[in-house]
Amino acid sequence: MDHLKRGVPNWLLFLFFGALIGGGIKIIFLQGFLKEDPYINYRLKTGALYVSPKLSIIPLRTSEAIQKGEQIYEKVCSSCHGAYGSYKSGLVGPSLSDSQWLHSNSEKKIGRLVLNGIGAGKSITGQLMPARAGASLSDSDVWSAVYFLSSQNSSIQKDSTSKK
Numbered sequence: 001m002d003h004l005k006r007g008v009p010n011w012l013l014f015l016f017f018g019a020l021i022g023g024g025i026k027i028i029f030l031q032g033f034l035k036e037d038p039y040i041n042y043r044l045k046t047g048a049l050y051v052s053p054k055l056s057i058i059p060l061r062t063s064e065a066i067q068k069g070e071q072i073y074e075k076v077c078s079s080c081h082g083a084y085g086s087y088k089s090g091l092v093g094p095s096l097s098d099s100q101w102l103h104s105n106s107e108k109k110i111g112r113l114v115l116n117g118i119g120a121g122k123s124i125t126g127q128l129m130p131a132r133a134g135a136s137l138s139d140s141d142v143w144s145a146v147y148f149l150s151s152q153n154s155s156i157q158k159d160s161t162s163k164k
């Protein structure tokens, strides 16, 4: 050990570990606390609040939920995903009425995706989707929209734990 130590002066060790620790602190601050809000422009434009992307209550699949989901789709989702059924592309988001899925065709995963949003790290097209569509939808609103989609689109795998 002694002969190794002799070759490395203390100031160099200090610099090396200092850089490591400094780099760590920088990563924590930049990626963590001071993370830039990727939806800031969208939120400023629409006045939408950021809502914590926590998963909780999943409502039953009732015809009321599906109807409510259709209204939510037309009011909120269609601004990016187009009018249901006729939209192919041209707006921000992909069509949700075809059988092509960038992320998942599972009802549960779709619900989680809408609750959490699609940030820069997860986006496939480079376009982002704000959590809860940037519209402070409740959990049950989000799941209603998902039930509406799966009631129309047979390529979506229905979650077996939900009632028919």
Ligand code: HEC
Binding pocket: 042, 072, 073, 076, 077, 078, 079, 080, 081, 092, 093, 094, 096, 100, 101, 102, 103, 104, 110, 113, 114, 118, 122, 123, 124, 125, 126, 127, 128, 129, 130, 132, 133, 134, 142, 145, 146
């Ligand atoms: C501000 C625009 C915007 C709004 C509003 C929006 N989305 Fe999105 N959505 C996107 C974008 C952009 C993507 C694609 C992200 C990517 O490239 O990965 C996406 C992707 C998705 C996907 C994944 C599609 C796939 O092929 O896997 C689903 C499902 C989805 N959105 C559902 C919804 C629902 C339901 C709503 C309404 C409650 C909604 N979105 C509202 C922009 C939006």
